[in-house]
Amino acid sequence: MKEILVGVSIIVLLIVTCATDDLMAQQMDGDVCVRGNCTNGKGTMVFENGDKYVGQWKDEVFHGRGVYIGAEGMRYEGQYVEGVKEGQGTYISPDGLKYVGQWKGGVRDGFGTLYRGRTVIYRGQWTDDRMMLE
Numbered sequence: 001m002k003e004i005l006v007g008v009s010i011i012v013l014l015i016v017t018c019a020t021d022d023l024m025a026q027q028m029d030g031d032v033c034v035r036g037n038c039t040n041g042k043g044t045m046v047f048e049n050g051d052k053y054v055g056q057w058k059d060e061v062f063h064g065r066g067v068y069i070g071a072e073g074m075r076y077e078g079q080y081v082e083g084v085k086e087g088q089g090t091y092i093s094p095d096g097l098k099y100v101g102q103w104k105g106g107v108r109d110g111f112g113t114l115y116r117g118r119t120v121i122y123r124g125q126w127t128d129d130r131m132m133l134e
Contacts, residue, residue, distance in 0.1 A: 055080070070094075078103065101126065 029048055036043030037057065044054045055066020061083035062068070068076045078089020085091075085103040092098045101112020107129035114121045114131070125132040 058082075097121075 031045055031047045034044050034046050038045050039060050040058055042056055044052065046052050050071030052069045053062060053066055054069075055062060056064030058064070062080035063082060064080065065078070066080055068074075073094030075092045076085060076089055078085065078091075079087030081087070084106045086105070087103060088101070089103050090098065090100045091108075096116060098115040099108055099112055100115070101108060102110025104110060108126040109128060110126060111124070112126050113123040122131050122133075124134075
């Protein structure tokens with residue numbers, strides 16, 4: 001009988017602990033850190049709108065390598081600096097356009113290639129999110 005009581009007590013303690021951890025995991029505005037460390041480290045955040053970010057964090061913002069998946073179908077995989085796309089990255093739009101290249105200040109800037117499927121639409125320089133057509 002004692003063993004059953006101890007077993008039930010442990011199960012209840014685990015349920016209460018998990019429920020408390022879930023409440024503590026919630027962030028502002030209904031966003032939830034579901035895995036890891038979404039403050040400083042590597043973690044997974046699911047946002048209230050259904051978007052998801054998996055990657056590195058610094059001071060509660062994206063910083064380092066990460067993958068952002070939008071609920072509407074967009075995907076970005078690459079570098080972030082203080083929450084902004086910066087450096088090398090790949091963006092796939094909901095309609096299937098794919099950009100592989102450099103980012104600066106959150107926009108395409110530097111050398112990059114735009115694809116539709118396997119077809120190259122443009123390969124070359126970008127400035128402030130615009131193709132630099134010759």
